[in-house]
Amino acid sequence: MPQVIPVVLGAVASNFVSGVVGGGIIGAIVGGVVGSAVVSFTAPIFAPKPKQAKFSAPSVTSISTGSRGRTEMVNQPITAHRIVYGRTRVSGPLVFTHSRPVSGSDNKLDMLHWVIVLAAHEVEEIDDILFNDETVPLDGNGAATSEPYKRDGTVYASIYKHLGASDQTADQVLIDNSGGQWTNAHRLRGLAYIHAEMRYDDKAYASGTPNISAIVKGRKVYDPRLDDYEWSDNAALCVLDYLLSDFGLGASAEEIDMNSFIAAANVCDETVATLDATEKRYTCNGVVDLNDSARDVLESMLGSCAGYLTYTGGKWRLQVGAYYEPVKTFDESFLRDAVVMRPHRSRRQLFNTIKGAFVSPDHNWQATDYPAVASDLYITEDSGEEIISTLDLSFTTSHTMAQRIAKIALEQIRRQRQIQYPANLAGFQVMAGNTVAVDLTRFGINGLPCRVVNWQMTEEMGVDLTLDEDGENIYAFSQSDLKTIGDAPQVVVPNNQSVPPHEPNNVTATAGENYITISWDRITESDFRYVEVWERTSNTSDPETDAARILEVYDNSFTRNLLAGSETRYYWLRAVDRYGNKSDFAGPVEATTTGDQTVVLVLE
Incomplete structure (x- = not known):
């Protein structure tokens, strides 16, 4: 796949610029000649980016670190804002805590007040409240209605919900019970939050204070079909909102091809069959951590709709996971040079x-x-x-x-065929992301649908097109x-991103005349990515320092070719997972080629 090129938004001004985000933001500025680059939404499959260690809180956008961070309270002085799209479970930073005696009691501090911010914007609804992983039933006033948080007429937990409206008022219960620490000025407008009031009880809180989270219907987004804002989990509309918002790319309405987003939103709203019912084709339900780069955010959001996001002619355009009819047919008559096909x-x-x-x-x-x-x-x-x-x-x-x-x-x-098509001026009739048909009779190609994955204007006023095979059957x-998920699916351990994989087992080396083949047991861990192969001409106790890393293998064997006869090599292997964690080294294994040793005559 083409290399991911970071976008430089301020420099993207020409009408000839084309770029595509499909699991990433892409831009291309090639000297004085303008071009484009395209990455499929499958880009993370080919080039996953291990998260680097940060001193701040872990991201909640990615699935590797997000499932735990998204649903757990954060107690630290500085945290990034969070944006909630669709409907999901979320917690957030604990921004206020206060303890006091129960009214009419002694000075024992049995009442605890917490304020937890769920989203950095107004939300549609704060639904169920969970203490740890258990839903707490509440009445219309926010008081718990069942054990262990209500017993013998005494309420031990109450939740007061605030949606983050622009005219939001301060929480009156906190004003009345905080001894002046929470005032009418503490309105938290534009922040959705909950106020949890807990009364100590050794049965209700036998394991200590709980982690509190909520099921939230998040941000209201703009729907160009209605020309209005409303809550939606439509994936295309959520991507559009991120593009338009100040916390996202801050694009203006003039920079958006609304027709493409309308078409994409309609595809997302289509009804498809599940195992026993129906569902929308594509929805977007998750949390954006504003500490993440725009590229990482869009990679995750576009994954929810198998999407391509293009920037061309000064406008953003979206295509989601559906077949788009070819906009033009390219045959031999539009060539300005020899065509190259990679089968x-x-x-x-x-x-x-x-x-x-x-x-x-x-x-x-x-x-x-x-x-x-x-x-x-x-x-x-x-x-x-x-x-x-x-x-x-x-x-x-x-x-x-x-x-x-x-x-x-x-x-x-x-779909493996890729065509390097050097077009004449007809190449200006298409853009990155378009579907085209290709007729090349000498290659036996007739009406082959392809997607433009790279668009490059040349100094000869032509356009070099890179075309990847597409087709209606893909979608x-x-x-x-479909398969059933079963009654006991594998739940990804929240801290699994810090657990290294097991080292390769049963590593063997066999030699031929001028080659050595290394094999090992297939690694079946769900987060396994590849095996590093390290090589040296002699043994060492420190391969990471003394040996050379020669290969990354996605299979369970490889062959080292073009060796000399009677040549001995030592090999070490270690596994790497999707988070960049590395196992211990396995090895060394050694082998010596069976061919005759090369004799070099030096004539003086």
Whole structure:
């Protein structure tokens, strides 16, 4: 896939600029010649970016760190704002705490007041309240109605909800019970929050004070079909909101191709079959951490709709996971130079099985593995080997939706033909992200649908197009493709991103005349990414310092070719997971090639 190029928004001004965000923000400025770059929403599959250690709170946008951080309270002096899209479970920073005696009692501080900010904006609704992982039933006044938080007529927990409206008033219960610490000036306008009032009881709080979270219907977004703002989990509208908002890219309405977003929103609202019901085609339900880069945020949000986001001609355009009819047919008559076709992807980029996680409402809104999406046909094409890659979907809350998105990713990966098409001026009639048809009779190609994944204007006033094979079947879907998640799915451990993988087992080395083959047991851990191979001509106790890392292997074997005869090599292997964690080294294993040693004659 083309390399991801960071966007420079201030410099993107020409009408000839095209860029695509599909799991990332892309921009291209090539000297004085303007061009474009395109990345599919599958970009994180090919090049996952391990999160770097930060001194601030962990991001809640990504699924690897987000499922825990999103639903747990934060008690620290500085935290990033959070934006809630769709409907999800969320907690947030504890911004105020106060303890006091029960009214009419002695000076024992049995009453505790907490203020927890859930979102940095007005929300549609704060629904269920959870203490730890248990829902607390509340009456119309916010008082608990069942044990252990109400017993013998005494209420031990009350929740007061504030949606963050622009005219929001201060919490009166806090004003009356904080001894002047919370006043009429503490309105927290534009912040959605809850005030938790807890009365100590050894049965209600036997395990100490609880982690408090809420199910929230989040931000109201602009819908160009209605020309109004309302709550929606429509993925296209959520992406549009992020583009328009000051906390996002801050684009103006004039920089948005609204027709493309209307079309994309309509696709997202289409009804599709699940295992036993129906659901919308694409929804977006999750939390944006404003500490994350815009590129990381858009990668996650676009994953919820298998989306492409393009910037061309001064406007942003969105395409979601659906087939778009070709806008033009390119044949030999539009060529200005020789065409080059790549029939196959490299083995490193080729997969036949996709696994990953989504956020499951049925499992306390934790990151949970969706059923693997695989193809027996593709496994057969790959000599019977299951080659696994990972696609995590942090804004998806349906395992059937996750399977449909993963299937699109798999089908896109298996469409392997890529065409380098040097177009004449006809290339200016298309833009990055467009679908085109290709007729090249000498290659046996007739009406092949392709997506423009790179658009590059040349000094000869032509356009170099990179075209990736597309097709209507990529997006076709049948109910029979779905699998049940089962009664006991694998819930991703919240701190799993800090747990290194196991080292490769049963590593062996066999040699031929001028090659050495290294093999090991296939690694089946769900977050496994690849195996590093390190090489040296002699043994060492410190391979990371003394040996050379020569390869990253996504399979369970590789062959080192072009060696001399009677040459000995030592190898060490270690596994790397999707978070960048590395196992201990396995090895060394050694082997010596069986060919005759090369004799060098030096004539003087």
